[in-house]
Amino acid sequence: MFLIIGRTIKEASRNFIRNGWLTVAAVSVMIMSLFIISVLYTVTMTASGILKGVENKVNVSVYFKPDTTENDIQKIKSDLEKYNEIKSVEYVSKDKALADFKANNVNEPRILDALNEIGDNPLPSSLVIQANSPSQYDSIVTYLGDASFKDEISHINYGKTKDVINRLNNIISEIKNAGLYISLLFAAISVLIIFNTVRITIYTHKQEVEVMRLVGASNMFIRLPFVFEGIFYGIVASVVSMGLLFAALKFASPYVTKIIPTEDLVSFYISNFLLLLGTQLAIGAVIGILSSLIAIRKYLKV
Amino acid sequence: MIKFDSVSKIYKDDYVALDNVTFEIKEGDFVSIVGASGAGKSTLLKLIYAEESPTSGTVYFNGGPLEGMSRRKVPFHRRNIGTVFQDFKLLPKKTAFENIAYALEVSGAPTEEIMEYVPQIFEIVGLSDKVNKFPHELSGGEQQKIALARALINKPLVIIADEPTGNLDPVSSVEIMQLLLKINKLGTTVVLATHDKEIVNKATRRVIVLEKGKVICDEEKGKYKIC
Numbered sequence: 001m002f003l004i005i006g007r008t009i010k011e012a013s014r015n016f017i018r019n020g021w022l023t024v025a026a027v028s029v030m031i032m033s034l035f036i037i038s039v040l041y042t043v044t045m046t047a048s049g050i051l052k053g054v055e056n057k058v059n060v061s062v063y064f065k066p067d068t069t070e071n072d073i074q075k076i077k078s079d080l081e082k083y084n085e086i087k088s089v090e091y092v093s094k095d096k097a098l099a100d101f102k103a104n105n106v107n108e109p110r111i112l113d114a115l116n117e118i119g120d121n122p123l124p125s126s127l128v129i130q131a132n133s134p135s136q137y138d139s140i141v142t143y144l145g146d147a148s149f150k151d152e153i154s155h156i157n158y159g160k161t162k163d164v165i166n167r168l169n170n171i172i173s174e175i176k177n178a179g180l181y182i183s184l185l186f187a188a189i190s191v192l193i194i195f196n197t198v199r200i201t202i203y204t205h206k207q208e209v210e211v212m213r214l215v216g217a218s219n220m221f222i223r224l225p226f227v228f229e230g231i232f233y234g235i236v237a238s239v240v241s242m243g244l245l246f247a248a249l250k251f252a253s254p255y256v257t258k259i260i261p262t263e264d265l266v267s268f269y270i271s272n273f274l275l276l277l278g279t280q281l282a283i284g285a286v287i288g289i290l291s292s293l294i295a296i297r298k299y300l301k302v
Numbered sequence: 303m304i305k306f307d308s309v310s311k312i313y314k315d316d317y318v319a320l321d322n323v324t325f326e327i328k329e330g331d332f333v334s335i336v337g338a339s340g341a342g343k344s345t346l347l348k349l350i351y352a353e354e355s356p357t358s359g360t361v362y363f364n365g366g367p368l369e370g371m372s373r374r375k376v377p378f379h380r381r382n383i384g385t386v387f388q389d390f391k392l393l394p395k396k397t398a399f400e401n402i403a404y405a406l407e408v409s410g411a412p413t414e415e416i417m418e419y420v421p422q423i424f425e426i427v428g429l430s431d432k433v434n435k436f437p438h439e440l441s442g443g444e445q446q447k448i449a450l451a452r453a454l455i456n457k458p459l460v461i462i463a464d465e466p467t468g469n470l471d472p473v474s475s476v477e478i479m480q481l482l483l484k485i486n487k488l489g490t491t492v493v494l495a496t497h498d499k500e501i502v503n504k505a506t507r508r509v510i511v512l513e514k515g516k517v518i519c520d521e522e523k524g525k526y527k528i529c
Contacts, residue, residue: 003410003412003413004410007407014395015395018395019395207391207394208393208394208395210391211391211392211393212393212404212408213377213380214351214353214380214385214391215380215381215385215404215405215408215452215456216377216378216379216380216381216383216405216408216409216456217377217404217408218374218377218408219373219377221377221408
């Protein structure tokens with residue numbers, strides 16, 4: 001068994017080198033397909049990274065009536081934290097609200113003056129609620145409206161952000177869908193192209209397969225070198241495509257960072273290096289194996 | 303060794319390639335199968351190495367019927383048969399040495415055995431100086447000798463040669479024929495299909511004449527003729 005595997009690997013690597021131009025053709029088609037898929041993957045991942053950042057900024061604020069004590073609010077807070085839909089609840093006291101307000105309007109002396117005129121702190125204390133996903137805000141607001149502590153609530157700041165949240169929600173799911181469909185489309189196209197290339201490669205081996213059968217080679221012995229050849233295609237293509245991807249990201253990175261300061265493509269590449277390489281290797285090898293197996297069936301009369 | 307028992311082979315469109323053929327080839331025989339193109343020579347040989355199966359009748363090889371042999375066993379059956387063809391059928395991307403070694407590799411022979419046997423066989427066919435040449439670097443006669451060496455390397459029971467001299471000049475044809483006779487002398491059964499009158503007559507061995515799929519003549523020490 002080891003003898004057979006050793007011999008077929010040797011055979012495959014020899015074919016790989018001696019086939020020259022066909023190898024170059026097959027590998028370069030594969031490189032391009034893998035490259036396109038991984039660029040798309042990077043784009044989708046970056047986009048959803050940006051969206052996640054925006055998502056994190058969305059929240060619902062619950063403002064309490066002035067006579068509600070901090071104790072009551074803390075109780076409500078720990079109550080809310082028990083729900084699965086709710087990611088976090090932050091307590092903003094009257095004093096903190098005032099400090100935040102002042103900080104936000106430090107360049108607006110008129111507003112600050114007006115605030116001083118009042119003398120008292122007009123701002124209510126509040127709870128800032130973040131949901132796990134934007135689609136859950138509706139049910140959270142409904143819950144708050146019916147809750148046992150609804151009398152303590154002065155108002156809920158959601159109506160204003162509601163539209164924004166809904167729109168954001170739609171955009172997120174549309175981008176995710178589009179990314180998925182485009183990736184699938186490209187994956188399908190590249191599978192077809194690679195399949196055809198490998199088929200042509202094997203077609204040129206048609207005579208060889210015939211000879212192999214004549215000298216009494218078993219089907220497995222004939223097939224294995226082609227399978228390994230397919231795997232070699234996959235390995236070489238994914239390594240080259242990783243290199244190309246790095247160069248492309250390195251090139252694009254300054255521009256992207258200029259537009260969206262939180263995104264750094266190169267560090268995305270580095271932190272996802274193993275994942276990207278592994279996926280490409282897997283895709284490359286599987287496509288190589290599958291197309292070899294299917295293409296050679298015809299000549300084996302199995 | 304090889305026995306055809308009322309064998310017929312009918313291809314698609316009712317083309318009758320072999321029509322009720324019966325004969326027997328004994329171990330150590332040298333048999334020439336002659337006939338015009340399309341007489342059924344190649345079909346007859348294909349039935350022996352199980353590339354085709356008969357429409358009716360049974361082919362026996364080495365005592366057992368080939369009928370009902372599973373696809374898995376066909377490669378093992380073929381290792382008992384060495385084949386030589388008009389177009390040599392060498393693997394173009396392999397050197398002469400690799401072409402011959404391949405036939406041993408497929409049967410799972412250990413590497414030491416390959417390193418020992420292959421040079422020996424090169425000596426037998428007289429091409430020891432062409433070991434590392436690719437087929438396109440060799441003449442037709444040399445390629446056919448390599449093909450013959452490959453057919454021999456597994457120590458087959460039978461050598462099947464389908465028009466082995468068809469693409470060769472007269473001198474090379476004689477050389478190939480001499481090699482086949484030498485191989486036969488050493489004990490291997492040889493089945494030769496040809497329409498080369500000259501070499502058949504020179505050999506003065508058994509001749510089976512096929513015409514339109516039928517055996518019309520079967521003579522010991524025969525000559526190429528129209529019966």
